[in-house]
Amino acid sequence: MKKEQGQDTIKELMGYLLPEGTLDYFDLIHIVKDKVGLVLFLEEKNLPPTEYSKQTLHSKGFFPEVRIQDFPIRQHKVELSIRRRRWEVQPTGEIVSRNWDLVMQGARLTKEFAHFLKGALG
Numbered sequence: 764m765k766k767e768q769g770q771d772t773i774k775e776l777m778g779y780l781l782p783e784g785t786l787d788y789f790d791l792i793h794i795v796k797d798k799v800g801l802v803l804f805l806e807e808k809n810l811p812p813t814e815y816s817k818q819t820l821h822s823k824g825f826f827p828e829v830r831i832q833d834f835p836i837r838q839h840k841v842e843l844s845i846r847r848r849r850w851e852v853q854p855t856g857e858i859v860s861r862n863w864d865l866v867m868q869g870a871r872l873t874k875e876f877a878h879f880l881k882g883a884l885g
Contacts, residue, residue, distance in 0.1 A: 780836060781843075788861070789845070800840030802830075807848040812861045820850040823858060 778786050781803070789805040796802075811820045825846040833841040849860050 782833070796839070800842065801836065802842045802844055803833075804844045804846075806846045807861070809848060811850055812859065814862060815850070815852065815859060819853040820859070821853060823849050823851045825849065826860070 774786065774791075777791055781791075785805065788810070789807055791803060792806050793804040794801060795804070806825065809822050825848055828844050828846050831843045831845060833843050835841055847860055849858050851858055
């Protein structure tokens with residue numbers, strides 16, 4: 764199997780293991796297995812929110828990491844380490860982030876996952 768095909772296969776598999784829609788907005792950057800279980804590190808993609816599409820945005824890094832317990836995988840506890848991105852609106856300097864209520868209205872996320880993010884991350 765070619766390296767590209769292998770990466771596509773892994774991404775497809777992770778799509779089944781993570782909450783629906785996760786990989787549309789987040790990159791899985793790292794996985795750690797420790798004594799307690801698995802920690803999956805997710806970073807929000809640098810895809811500016813559509814509600815700011817008419818404005819110039821610059822990525823300003825991430826909010827602090829939030830850890831959320833997810834469903835176990837093969838008797839391993841699973842924790843999602845999520846880093847949400849923030850953007851600066853030019854020229855106002857306002858800092859904005861993705862509105863998960865708006866994302867939920869689109870068909871890309873399940874209501875369950877959007878409420879999960881909204882409740883866990885604010």
